[in-house]
Amino acid sequence: MAPRSISFEPSDTYNAFLTTCSRAEYGDGPLAGTAVAVKDNISTKGIETTCASKILKGYIPPYDAYVIGLLKNAGAAIAGKTNMDEFGMGTTTENSAFGPTLNPCNPGRVPGGSSGGSAAAVAAGMVRMALGSDTGGSIRCPAAFCGIVGLKPSYGRVSRYGLIAYSNSLEQIGPLGKTVSDVSTLMGVIAGHDRHDSTTYDKPYNHSPNPDIKSLKVGIPQEYFGKGVDPGVAGVVKKAIERLEELGATTVPCSIPSMEYALAAYYVTCTSEASSNLARFDGVRYGPAPDWKKSWHDAYRDVRGESFGAEVRRRIMLGTFALSSGYYGKYYAKAQVARENVRADFNRIFRDVDVIAGPTMPTIAFKLKEKTDPLSMYLADILTVPANLAGIPSISVPCGKSEGMPVGLQVMGRMFEDERVVDVAFAFEQAVN
Amino acid sequence: MAGAENQVIVGLEVHCQLDTKSKLFCGCSTDYRSDGPNTHVCPICLGLPGAMPALNKRAIEFAMKVAKALNCEIITEAEFSRKNYFYPDLDKAYQITQYDKPLALGGYLEIESDEGGEKKVRLTRIHVEEDPGRLVHMGNAERGKYSLVDYNRAGIPLIEIVSEPDMRSPKEARKFLNKLRATLEYLSVFDSEKEGSLRVDANISIKGSERVEVKNITSYKGVEKALMFEVTRQKNLLRRGQKVDRETRHYLEARGVTQSARSKEQEHDYRYFPEPDLRPLRVKSWLDGIVLPELPDARRERFVALYGISLNHARTLTGELKLANFFEKVVKGDPEGLSTLAATWIADTLIGELNYRDMSLDTVEPAAMTGLVQLVHAGTITDKSGVDVLRVMLDQRLKNEPAETPAAIVKRLNLARTTGDTGAIATAIEEAITENPRALDDYRAGKGGALNFLVGQVMKKTRGKADPADLNRMLSEALKKKEA
Numbered sequence: 001m002a003p004r005s006i007s008f009e010p011s012d013t014y015n016a017f018l019t020t021c022s023r024a025e026y027g028d029g030p031l032a033g034t035a036v037a038v039k040d041n042i043s044t045k046g047i048e049t050t051c052a053s054k055i056l057k058g059y060i061p062p063y064d065a066y067v068i069g070l071l072k073n074a075g076a077a078i079a080g081k082t083n084m085d086e087f088g089m090g091t092t093t094e095n096s097a098f099g100p101t102l103n104p105c106n107p108g109r110v111p112g113g114s115s116g117g118s119a120a121a122v123a124a125g126m127v128r129m130a131l132g133s134d135t136g137g138s139i140r141c142p143a144a145f146c147g148i149v150g151l152k153p154s155y156g157r158v159s160r161y162g163l164i165a166y167s168n169s170l171e172q173i174g175p176l177g178k179t180v181s182d183v184s185t186l187m188g189v190i191a192g193h194d195r196h197d198s199t200t201y202d203k204p205y206n207h208s209p210n211p212d213i214k215s216l217k218v219g220i221p222q223e224y225f226g227k228g229v230d231p232g233v234a235g236v237v238k239k240a241i242e243r244l245e246e247l248g249a250t251t252v253p254c255s256i257p258s259m260e261y262a263l264a265a266y267y268v269t270c271t272s273e274a275s276s277n278l279a280r281f282d283g284v285r286y287g288p289a290p291d292w293k294k295s296w297h298d299a300y301r302d303v304r305g306e307s308f309g310a311e312v313r314r315r316i317m318l319g320t321f322a323l324s325s326g327y328y329g330k331y332y333a334k335a336q337v338a339r340e341n342v343r344a345d346f347n348r349i350f351r352d353v354d355v356i357a358g359p360t361m362p363t364i365a366f367k368l369k370e371k372t373d374p375l376s377m378y379l380a381d382i383l384t385v386p387a388n389l390a391g392i393p394s395i396s397v398p399c400g401k402s403e404g405m406p407v408g409l410q411v412m413g414r415m416f417e418d419e420r421v422v423d424v425a426f427a428f429e430q431a432v433n
Numbered sequence: 434m435a436g437a438e439n440q441v442i443v444g445l446e447v448h449c450q451l452d453t454k455s456k457l458f459c460g461c462s463t464d465y466r467s468d469g470p471n472t473h474v475c476p477i478c479l480g481l482p483g484a485m486p487a488l489n490k491r492a493i494e495f496a497m498k499v500a501k502a503l504n505c506e507i508i509t510e511a512e513f514s515r516k517n518y519f520y521p522d523l524d525k526a527y528q529i530t531q532y533d534k535p536l537a538l539g540g541y542l543e544i545e546s547d548e549g550g551e552k553k554v555r556l557t558r559i560h561v562e563e564d565p566g567r568l569v570h571m572g573n574a575e576r577g578k579y580s581l582v583d584y585n586r587a588g589i590p591l592i593e594i595v596s597e598p599d600m601r602s603p604k605e606a607r608k609f610l611n612k613l614r615a616t617l618e619y620l621s622v623f624d625s626e627k628e629g630s631l632r633v634d635a636n637i638s639i640k641g642s643e644r645v646e647v648k649n650i651t652s653y654k655g656v657e658k659a660l661m662f663e664v665t666r667q668k669n670l671l672r673r674g675q676k677v678d679r680e681t682r683h684y685l686e687a688r689g690v691t692q693s694a695r696s697k698e699q700e701h702d703y704r705y706f707p708e709p710d711l712r713p714l715r716v717k718s719w720l721d722g723i724v725l726p727e728l729p730d731a732r733r734e735r736f737v738a739l740y741g742i743s744l745n746h747a748r749t750l751t752g753e754l755k756l757a758n759f760f761e762k763v764v765k766g767d768p769e770g771l772s773t774l775a776a777t778w779i780a781d782t783l784i785g786e787l788n789y790r791d792m793s794l795d796t797v798e799p800a801a802m803t804g805l806v807q808l809v810h811a812g813t814i815t816d817k818s819g820v821d822v823l824r825v826m827l828d829q830r831l832k833n834e835p836a837e838t839p840a841a842i843v844k845r846l847n848l849a850r851t852t853g854d855t856g857a858i859a860t861a862i863e864e865a866i867t868e869n870p871r872a873l874d875d876y877r878a879g880k881g882g883a884l885n886f887l888v889g890q891v892m893k894k895t896r897g898k899a900d901p902a903d904l905n906r907m908l909s910e911a912l913k914k915k916e917a
Contacts, residue, residue: 041483042483043481043482043483049482051482056482059482061476061481061482061483062476062481063476063481063484065483160483160485160710161483161484161485162483162484163483164482164483165482165483165710167709168709168710169709195487196485196487197485197487197710198485198486198487198488198710198711198712199709199710199711199712272706273706273709275517275704276515276517276526276527276704276706279517279519279525279526279527280480280482280524280525280526282519282526284521284582286482292579296521297519300519320704323517323704323705323706324702324704325702325704328704328705328706332706
């Protein structure tokens with residue numbers, strides 16, 4: 001049978017897409033004919049993949065990421081590539097070399113990031129589902145800010161092969177959708193072992209969401225309602241948790257003391273890995289050709305200085321510093337210890353509870369250009385990075401509004417219990433709709 | 434013998450390409466040498482964004498074979514790390530290698546020491562890493578118009594074997610390398626004939642002075658030459674009362690000298706950290722499944738015991754896998770009769786004649802060599818004629834001419850020994866003495882060289898066919914007569 005195709009030429013009011021596919025072919029399968037948007041850091045054969053960076057402008061991958069192959073096999077139509085913070089480095093999608101994405105709930109606000117384009121495309125109804133990637137909250141944050149569902153799978157559950165690496169040890173590709181069912185369906189397509197990615201496990205996802213959460217134990221960490229968390233947001237989330245109790249769950253207060261160091265551990269780790277991952281973008285094979293009359297040291301410096309955005313340059317420098325001889329033990333090695341502590345805290349808590357719940361983000365979506373200093377931007381990731389440090393699954397599901405903007409309920413689960421966090425989100429979603 | 438204050442201290446870091454079929458982290462073929470640039474590449478070895486390494490188990494097995502053969506300890510949890518540096522031949526701008534958790538630690542390799550006898554050179558570690566690509570400079574690397582990058586080599590598995598500073602001369606370093614090469618070849622994990630399959634960095638110092646690292650040595654002979662140059666350079670400095678700087682130097686093969694690397698190259702901070710795309714390597718248990726073949730030392734002992742050949746011959750013959758196999762094929766039909774003779778002919782004569790012609794052993798069929806040794810063994814030809822026959826054999830192969838059997842060559846050139854044909858020898862002796870009256874005088878004056886000279890003259894006249902025993906006896910008799 002000849003391949004069928006959909007035409008995808010939306011008026012992209014929110015600048016959600018960097019590339020749209022006017023003719024997107026699809027085949028048979030559970031997603032036959034479904035338009036799926038793909039974050040622009042996931043390699044798509046024959047479709048420009050830029051990571052929203054000038055340095056990758058014009059780069060057309062000669063191969064598909066593993067998940068793209070799976071999507072195509074499931075019959076999905078790749079509708080286009082979505083905007084993001086450059087190389088995933090940001091929480092607003094303002095750090096795109098190709099302009100910010102706007103939040104469909106309020107175009108004066110950011111959609112969150114870094115998978116802001118994917119979230120906006122789903123929230124605006126341009127596509128039914130989308131792929132994002134989550135290094136420190138990059139799926140859950142925009143899902144929360146745009147009022148949709150986003151899942152960060154357990155580390156190793158989805159192949160990263162073809163995902164242009166920002167921080168290999170932290171990130172996962174994951175699904176975004178308007179409903180938990182859609183997210184679950186997409187997760188079923190992309191999960192599983194891939195021999196190309198040695199960090200994947202043979203844990204396919206074959207699950208239909210089940211709304212029964214009777215006798216479920218939910219841990220409520222005090223840190224998720226403490227300093228820095230907007231009281232309006234906290235209030236909405238507390239109400240949502242009460243809703244879970246009404247559905248038969250019991251809540252248990254708990255504490256994650258290691259969170260004090262989580263953000264620092266996260267930023268040391270991700271910038272270190274990024275400084276290495278992004279070193280290959282040097283003007284020889286990617287980016288605008290430098291002035292080759294100069295020595296190659298100078299030529300590299302020029303290209304990298306001009307083609308990376310400010311936040312990317314900042315993180316490369318931070319990471320380079322953290323890995324430098326004499327500092328490795330002080331920063332990178334220490335960060336790994338802190339990371340172990342986060343893991344240990346979660347393991348301890350998960351002996352007593354089935355899932356942990358709290359807000360996804362400490363605030364509602366920021367206004368455009370509201371966050372200017374990097375540190376306050378980094379602080380916004382405080383509630384999402386623990387799941388990445390520990391590798392555990394975490395979902396954000398819309399749970400109400402504060403100041404007219406969506407608020408996300410975050411549910412984290414034990415390693416490889418992605419099904420359970422999906423079930424909790426599904427139960428909540430079914431109860432409120 | 435140099436005084437202890439002038440003691441040379443050498444340690445080596447040897448990079449060997451493992452002879453696997455595919456690269457270390459992808460499925461690309463390693464058989465790239467006869468193909469065009471960038472033809473054996475894929476997203477992984479090109480370091481394309483998003484591509485991830487997937488470890489080739491075979492390469493780890495090969496490396497573990499080496500570790501076992503060299504008596505190393507496999508560590509319980511090894512790890513790959515990234516070595517970060519910018520260089521245009523490095524596809525990802527980092528090399529995946531092993532840093533603080535290498536595959537194997539310790540171990541040793543036995544070599545023949547300068548003082549004679551065996552000595553152990555201790556090993557520090559063995560680790561596995563990927564080869565970078567290769568730059569082809571159009572003109573000089575610094576001032577040339579441009580350079581081209583070929584990633585065919587990128588991702589070829591390498592092992593780096595690091596020795597302790599246990600060698601005491603350039604010659605011992607050479608012996609270490611030769612022994613290492615032989616061991617790797619016996620293990621079938623390495624092909625020394627592939628260009629660039631071995632690269633050496635050498636650390637050398639004079640006891641009490643700073644250590645110099647010589648990088649970029651790409652040949653077996655180069656190691657000895659580079660180190661000899663360094664010994665002279667460093668000793669000269671010390672003799673003049675200057676000090677040796679701790680530095681990195683490059684070996685310039687064509688000129689046979691070392692040259693200080695620019696200081697910029699010495700300031701590298703590689704910012705090692707664990708490769709997050711690969712899992713830790715827990716492979717110690719594989720050791721049980723690794724069965725080692727007979728290694729050079731064992732084979733040497735067997736050659737001495739089984740074939741009754743000298744230790745030196747056995748050492749030479751087992752020093753290269755091909756040579757050892759060749760010897761065994763040559764004597765297979767008649768080990769008792771041919772072994773000692775074949776050992777001499779192969780180790781002393783054949784190797785020299787091959788080297789002189791820059792020919793490979795592969796061009797000589799063992800059966801042809803057997804034929805030659807049999808002719809000598811049977812007394813059909815003299816040693817001298819044997820050499821002539823061998824030269825004809827090799828020249829025919831070198832020129833791609835039809836190869837005659839040794840017997841056919843003997844017949845065509847009429848080289849059969851003139852045993853019993855004492856008439857021809859007697860005539861030659863008479864002529865030689867008559868033509869060289871000075872030699873006769875010298876002989877009478879008691880100069881020993883005169884006899885040898887006359888033997889040579891007679892051999893020449895009989896074209897080497899004279900039985901040496903007949904010749905010596907008859908010449909002595911003839912001279913005695915003249916004296917009387």
